[in-house]
Amino acid sequence: xxxxxxxxxxxxxxxxxxxxxxxxxxxxxxxxxxxxxxxxxxxxxxxxxxxxxxxxxxxxxxxxxxxxxxxxxxxxxxxxxxxxxxxxxxxxxxxxxxxxxxxxxxxxxxx
Amino acid sequence: xxxxxxxxxxxxxxxxxxxxxxxxxxxxxxxxxxxxxxxxxxxxxxxxxxxxxxxxxxxxxxxxxxxxxxxxxxxxxxxxxxxxxxxxxxxxxxxxxxxxxxxxxxxxxxxxxx
Numbered sequence: 001x002x003x004x005x006x007x008x009x010x011x012x013x014x015x016x017x018x019x020x021x022x023x024x025x026x027x028x029x030x031x032x033x034x035x036x037x038x039x040x041x042x043x044x045x046x047x048x049x050x051x052x053x054x055x056x057x058x059x060x061x062x063x064x065x066x067x068x069x070x071x072x073x074x075x076x077x078x079x080x081x082x083x084x085x086x087x088x089x090x091x092x093x094x095x096x097x098x099x100x101x102x103x104x105x106x107x108x109x110x111x
Numbered sequence: 112x113x114x115x116x117x118x119x120x121x122x123x124x125x126x127x128x129x130x131x132x133x134x135x136x137x138x139x140x141x142x143x144x145x146x147x148x149x150x151x152x153x154x155x156x157x158x159x160x161x162x163x164x165x166x167x168x169x170x171x172x173x174x175x176x177x178x179x180x181x182x183x184x185x186x187x188x189x190x191x192x193x194x195x196x197x198x199x200x201x202x203x204x205x206x207x208x209x210x211x212x213x214x215x216x217x218x219x220x221x222x223x224x225x
Contacts, residue, residue, distance in 0.1 A: 032211060043218045096207070098169075099214060
């Protein structure tokens with residue numbers, strides 16, 4: 001069974017204090033790993049897709065990396081507006097468009 | 112380009128009733144997926160439709176059903192509601208082509224069953 005585990009469950013940072021979120025996965029036939037951001041009362045917002053080990057993608061203060069067993073979302077010098085729940089999801093062989101999600105990391109950045 | 116639209120945003124129903132939720136995908140997207148989100152279980156896949164055909168289904172009881180129309184709009188129905196069906200129901204659309212096409216989510220329908 002495909003599994004996606006995110007850690008930590010919650011993370012509190014001071015503004016400017018960089019950190020990383022972890023997403024470990026056990027799947028058969030990874031076709032893509034996705035990162036989303038979700039704000040309270042809203043649907044998940046797409047951030048990145050990673051396909052193969054060694055790949056990296058960046059967007060503003062966020063950088064996502066991928067290895068054969070896990071992905072990291074690095075947040076550099078975060079601001080309060082980066083506060084949100086960050087979700088990791090995988091797409092596998094024969095899964096059509098189906099994503100299997102982790103339970104997310106709730107990030108709070110204090111000024 | 113308009114995003115994914117879900118209606119209604121909030122719904123309160125009583126146990127035993129049934130409910131229908133609606134989703135309008137991004138223009139041009141042929142795949143529509145439905146997910147249930149709860150604090151304990153996170154996002155769980157319900158089903159996916161592509162060109163009016165269900166092509167994948169999650170582990171939910173038969174009380175949960177859906178359909179897709181020729182204009183790609185989709186509805187999901189839950190019959191004989193239970194308290195445990197209280198959740199945020201999210202619809203997502205994608206082109207359905209290729210591995211890289213991400214899902215784009217609507218803001219969901221918050222269903223409360225009393």
